[in-house]
Amino acid sequence: MRILSFYSIKGGVGKTTAAVNLAYLNAREGRRTLLCDLDPQASASFYFRIKPMSGQNSKMLVSAQRKASEFVRATDYENLDLLPSDISFRKLDIQIDKARKPKSQLKHTFRQFDGEYDTLFIDCPPNITLLSENIFRVSDIMLVPVIPTTLSRRTYEQLCDFLLKQEIDVERVIPFFSMVDRRKNMHKQMMEDLRGAHPGFLEHYIPYRSDIEKMGTFRAPLPAVYPESRSAREMVSLWREVLERASV
Amino acid sequence: MSILCFRTEDVNSGGFMLRVEERFEVESESPHESFITPYDTFDWRMYGNGYFAYATPTSFNIQESLAPSPFLEREMRSVPRFWWEFKDDRLRALLKNITGIRALLPLPGLEIHEQKHRVRNEDGKIVGRLSILTHAASEDGARCYLLIEPLRGYAEERDSLSAMARKSGMKRLPCPLLEDLLLVHDIHPGDYSSKLDIGLRRTQTITEAALAIHGQLLSTMRSNIPGIIQDYDTEFLHDFRVATRRTRACLSQIKEAFPPAIAAEYNAGFKKIAQRCNVLRDLDVYLLEKQRYYDLLPQHLHQGLDQYFAHIKRRRKAQHKSFADFLQTKTFASTLENWGAFLESPQTPAGSPPAIEVARSRIRDRFRKIIKKGRKISTASPDKDLHSLRIDCKRLRYLLEFFASLFPAKKMDRLIKHMKGLQDNLGEFNDLAVQQGNLSVYLARSGHNAPQHQLRSAAIGGLLAVLSNRQNEVREEFFHSFAEFDSKQVHTLCKELFGEG
Structure with missing residues (x-):
């Protein structure tokens, strides 16, 4: 089982959009996929029309008593299940801190899905916390969306510094551009600069486009509803590139 | 969570769909017709292992008998008979384990009309899938089924759909769907096995017991005859021969059951039948073990074996034809008919002893004989002593x-x-x-x-x-x-x- 996490220190950068669409594409190719919505904002759950859990279920991720697999729900799509978010996930940090091995707690939790799924997608909450550190350690690949703006560049570099300090393999990080507005010169310029400074960025990116924005209205992965749209095709290209890079 | 299957006379009459629509949003897919041909070995190895194999005009599929859809689906227009003739590796591996040397044979086809529905909750999330299957062309009227396919995490919705089905007068199917569908053709999956399974009672006389044993053996012989004639695979003949051997063993070892003259007559009759296919069975075994022979010899001698096996194949063809012809003669038919008629209204000796007593003493005697004979065998004993002991062991078995x-x-x-x-x-x-x-x-x-x-x-x-x-x-x-x-x-x-x- 391979674990892919979608992570950004900053919120509102298109992290959940990428996680939902790429998890769908992965499942569509026949790989058994579980998307874990660890963000208490529950946006990924919302996109799949799955209600977040009732609260107080965060313990399933940190104790052996309740198995996370009991909470898994089927999405409307073949091979794709979702572990819904729970408002109590906001307290995960404190609970992980209390666990016996705080730095590798999630590794233990996710092991139960071995054999049942081929790929685990994790939609992480923003921030650098003990939880994100756990996620870094458990992930085979970390996909990091970056809006080509000055502030986003700053947070991306902060993340790289942090990982270096924690001695976490930066090679596992795959950055890609998100919410790119081709009309803005500043976006184009920033993409060029960032590619120059940090060679790992993917060629393909997720554009800023109204059909992607509308996902909140039709509540489904874009390639499932408008498979022929330009945005959907761009998602497919981005996913192909991830597959080549990461051999999922 | 497994799929739930209900049988109903008519899905609409019970008001099931109306009940569902009261609570959920229902989205219907366009209906489609499918023609499927189920496949299994003669001794139901797919069914026995919990699988269901079937072909559509363009594909071959295998599913677990209670699953909603096949887990293996391969395009093909004609279905080969043996696992080694399939091209796909996964299919070969699976079928090798299940079917072994037996042929996959087509069962009568089923024409199915399918209507699928997606059941959504107030958020528009799919919480269950329904499938309504109708098999039209059966003599006892249409057979209609409702399948409720559960979704992980939505057990509550599945339960309420299932309660609606029950309220609408539907009945849970006690067996896999295929099993119920095949009843349309009066086919009962699992009704043949080469294993002897005779339920005797301790109060029965030995004559009653013998009649039960012979009855089952005769039915095994009869049911294998078409497969031998058609030459589907080698095991029809094998099972047929085992049944004749068992019949003879029962006639000769349980003398108390029938008048001696009658037992002797039929024993001789079955011996003749068995002798007619001894060579054919030997040749079958050769061909089944062909690879082993090749493995025993170095590569450069394999060419010599090719000639030998070509010769075996030719001989087998001739032997098969001659035995298949014999099975279609009046002589053979009347032997079985007379035997069947005798079992229907046997001439039984008066005062037949209880079966359990005969069984105990006969088994004890045979066991002692084997021990006595076996202990006498030394490194110097001739081979025929071992052969004779083998026969005694078989009799005991x-x-x-x-x-x-x-x-x-x-x-x-x-x-x-x-x-x-x-x-x-x-x-x-x-x-x-x-x-x-x-x-x-x-x-x-x-x-x-x-x-x-x-x-x-x-x-x-x-x-x-x-x-x-x-x-x-x-x-x-x-x-x-x-x-x-x-x-x-x-x-x-x-x-x-x-x-x-």
Whole structure:
């Protein structure tokens, strides 16, 4: 089982959009996929029309008593299940801190899905916390969306510094551009600069486009509803590139 | 969570869909017709292992019998008979394990109309999938089924859909869907097995017991005849032969059951039938073991074997034709008919003893005989002593199988397990002797002069040497196998089961 996490220190950068669409594409190719919505904002759950859990279920991720697999729900799509978010996930940090091995707690939790799924997608909450550190350690690949703006560049570099300090393999990080507005010169310029400074960025990116924005209205992965749209095709290209890079 | 299957006369009449629509949003997919041909081996190996194989006009599919859809789906327009003839690796591996040397045969086709519905909750999330299947062309009217396919995490919704089905007068299907569908054609999955399964009662007389045993054996013989004639696979003949052997064993070992003259007459009749297919069965075994023969010889002699097996194949074809013709003669038909008629209204001797008493004393006697004979065998004994012991073991084995239901199952299983080692050893010894005999005859009859014949003779000579070595080994192993059988454990087990006499 391979674990892919979608992570950004900053919120509102298109992290959940990428996680939902790429998890769908992965499942569509026949790989058994579980998307874990660890963000208490529950946006990924919302996109799949799955209600977040009732609260107080965060313990399933940190104790052996309740198995996370009991909470898994089927999405409307073949091979794709979702572990819904729970408002109590906001307290995960404190609970992980209390666990016996705080730095590798999630590794233990996710092991139960071995054999049942081929790929685990994790939609992480923003921030650098003990939880994100756990996620870094458990992930085979970390996909990091970056809006080509000055502030986003700053947070991306902060993340790289942090990982270096924690001695976490930066090679596992795959950055890609998100919410790119081709009309803005500043976006184009920033993409060029960032590619120059940090060679790992993917060629393909997720554009800023109204059909992607509308996902909140039709509540489904874009390639499932408008498979022929330009945005959907761009998602497919981005996913192909991830597959080549990461051999999922 | 498994799929729930309901049988209903008519899905609409019970108001089921209306009930569902009251609570959920229902989205219907466009209906479609499918024509499927189920496949299984004659002895139901797919069904027995919980699988359902079927072909559509363009594909071959395997699913678990309670699953909503196939887990293996491969495009193909015609379905091969044996696992090794399939091209796909996954299919080959799966079928190899399940079907072995048996042929996959088509069952009568089923024409199915399917209407699928997606059931959504107030958020528009799919919380269940319904499928309504109708099989129209059956004599007892339309057969209609409702399948509720559950979704992970939505057990509550599944339960309420299931409650709606029950409220609408539908009944849960007690068996897999396929099983119920095949009843349309009066086909009962799992109704054939080569294993003897006779439920005897302790109060039965030996004549009643013998009639039950013979009845089942005769039905096994009859049901295998079409498969032998059509030559689907080798096991039809094998099962047929085992049934005739068991019939003869029952006639000769349980003398109390019928008047002696009648038993002798039918025993002779079945012997003749068996003799007519001895050679055919030997040739079948050769061909089944073909690869093993090749493996015994170095590569450069394989060409010599090719000629030998071409010869075997030709002989088998002729033998099969002659036996298939015989099975269609009046003589054969009347033998079975007369035997069947006798079993229907037997002339029974007065004062037939209880089956359990005959079983105990006959098994005890046979066991003692084997022990006595076996202990006498030494390294100097002639081969025929081993052959004779093999026959005695077989006779004991048949008795145990006939009367198994009269004794505690666990102890009987243990005893049979202890016998197996010895029987395997004696069986292999005999097979090796038969094979060497046949090879020698072939070698003596074939020409030796042309160069390709030299290669053939070398191959046969090589095989004779290897087989003879192996036979010597097997003979040495006999003493060990027999000692295992002639053990305190087995003696105690026999005393517990069959008494001291």
